[in-house]
Amino acid sequence: MLAALPAVLLPVSSVPALKALPVVVTAAVAAAAACWPRSGRPPLAGPAALAAVLSLLLDPLYPGPISAAGLWGLIEATALTVLVGRAVRIPDARTAAAVTALTGTALVLLPLRLSLHQPGKQLADHLVGAAMGLLVAVVAGGIGLYLRTLDTRRVRAIAEAQREQRLSVARDLHDFVAHEVTGIVLEAQGGQLGETDPAEAKALLARIEAAGLRALDSMDRTVSTLRDPDGTGAAPDRAPSPRRHGLAELAEVVERxxxxxxxxxxxxxxxxxxxxxxxxxxxxxxxxxxxxxxxxxxxxxxxxxxxxxxxxxxxxxxxxxxxxxxxxxxxxxxxxxxxxxxxxxxxxxxxxxxxxxxxxxxxxxxxxxxxxxxxxxxxxx
Incomplete structure (x- = not known):
């Protein structure tokens, strides 16, 4: 916005300051809205709607001079074009449609601010100006719609990747951690059923220890997967590869x-x-x-x-x-x-x-x- 101020303020000296003030303010608001950050507060919809409303109000009320309308109108038209493309990408669909329609209408009717104050202009001249504004609005909206489609695909891809990661974690917890914990619980219950000699108790505790270590190993892999932003399971101090279980391990599973x-x-x-x-x-x-x-x-x-x-x-x-x-x-x-x-x-x-x-x-x-x-x-x- 600050970078646009010199261009906005340059033509002020060429026209009466008071008459040019409405155009200057409207162009400045439109330029500021066009540069509004996506994560800004308030959201983009507010500044964009304000710029469009000011532009629409100024079209029939502008008192002149024509030179100011042309100079400032060019800056305003550029800003409104950017706003049309950005408004299409507003996340909420209803808000995006409303703001896009408002800014697009302001862009289409902007040429009338100049032609309405020029003597000898016919209806056809006004329509040509509006048609040019409509063409620019459609192109800007089309570009914005394409970018919105890319945004939607990216959001869906991220959501799907997060969902797949959650399912993978749930599968590992259910298939391996729960399996070992179940064994630990049952071994502990078995040790309470009757008298156990020291040798059997030692073997029982060894089996519980082994099952606990396997459960901890499974949880370590799961946690390292969650910590890694790429989802590959690589912790900062080690890089365990994704573990594949196969037929070769069935004998060990059955033996346990x-x-x-x-x-x-x-x-x-x-x-x-x-x-x-x-x-x-x-x-x-x-x-x-x-x-x-x-x-x-x-x-x-x-x-x-x-x-x-x-x-x-x-x-x-x-x-x-x-x-x-x-x-x-x-x-x-x-x-x-x-x-x-x-x-x-x-x-x-x-x-x-x-x-x-x-x-x-x-x-x-x-x-x-x-x-x-x-x-x-x-x-x-």
Whole structure:
């Protein structure tokens, strides 16, 4: 705004100061509004509307001289053109439409301020001036609309990236942290069921410690992902790469469940099976989620079979438990809701499996429960 003041004040000496004052004020207000910062207070809509109203009021009331109308009008027209383009980008759609219409009308009618005070001008001359103003307003509005479209796309992209990050964090917390915490709780409950000799107590505490360390590691990765503005999970003092879980880790996951769980995998569907990384990730999360549900609802004493087998170009994964019926003696389990209401884990996994072109089912299979998924080895084919 300060940079525009010399240009605004330069022509003052060429016309009577009092008569030029309304034009000077209107042009100065329009120039100030055009330079108004996007994050300014009050918002741009206020200054832009004020500049447009002053311009519209001055058109029929301007007393002259014509030279001032031309000089100051050029500055005002430039400012109004900028305001039309900026008004289109106002975030609120209704406010943007109202302010754009107001500033556009002021720009279209601005030439009349000059032509109305020139003798001999015909209606056609007035219409030509208005048409030129309309053309400039349309071009400025079109540019502003294009920039508004880019703004909208950028905002949506940021919102989608933030949503995806939140979902990723929620998945990690649910699939890994909750899995380990569930194990810790059940191990602690198991230690309270009866007398435990020192050796067993030491082994129990070691398992609790290991599960706690794994939970902390998962939380560290999640927190580092949130801290990193690029979302790559790189903390200032270290740069952990995004962790991928696959078939090779299934044996460890099943072993951590306990001695009542076993993994059955064919030679062509074991850890060395060729499957797309996203398929292996989905299979790993499915097994973790299913075992977590077994722990919660059937207890650590339930006999569990995790079966991975290749069926042509598809991979079949099933997790079956006996409902705790094979356990000798009481087994700790979480006193929670019925098995179908354990949260959004299976719903999230179902969506992921279906996105890869597979199917997932979870249903009672007397006397326990079976979760089965069938996925293509390579969803991209």
């Amino acid at each position: 469940f306990g001695p009542t769980a076993r993994l059955e995998a064919g030679a062509d569907s074991g850890p060395d099976a060729a499957a797309a990384p996203e398929v292996e990730e989905a299979v790993h999360r499915l097994v973790v989620e299913a075992l977590t549900n077994v722990r919660r609802h059937a207890g650590t004493g339930a006999a569990v079979t995790v079966r991975v087998e290749r069926d042509g170009e598809r991979l079949r994964v099933s997790v079956h438990d006996d409902g705790g019926g094979a356990a000798s003696g009481p087994a700790p389990r979480l006193r929670r809701r019925h098995r179908g209401a354990g949260g959004l884990g299976l719903a999230e996994l179902t969506a992921r499996v279906e996105a890869l072109g597979g199917t997932l089912s979870a249903a009672p299979a007397a006397p326990g429960w079976t979760t089965t998924a069938v996925l293509p080895l390579d969803p991209g084919r």
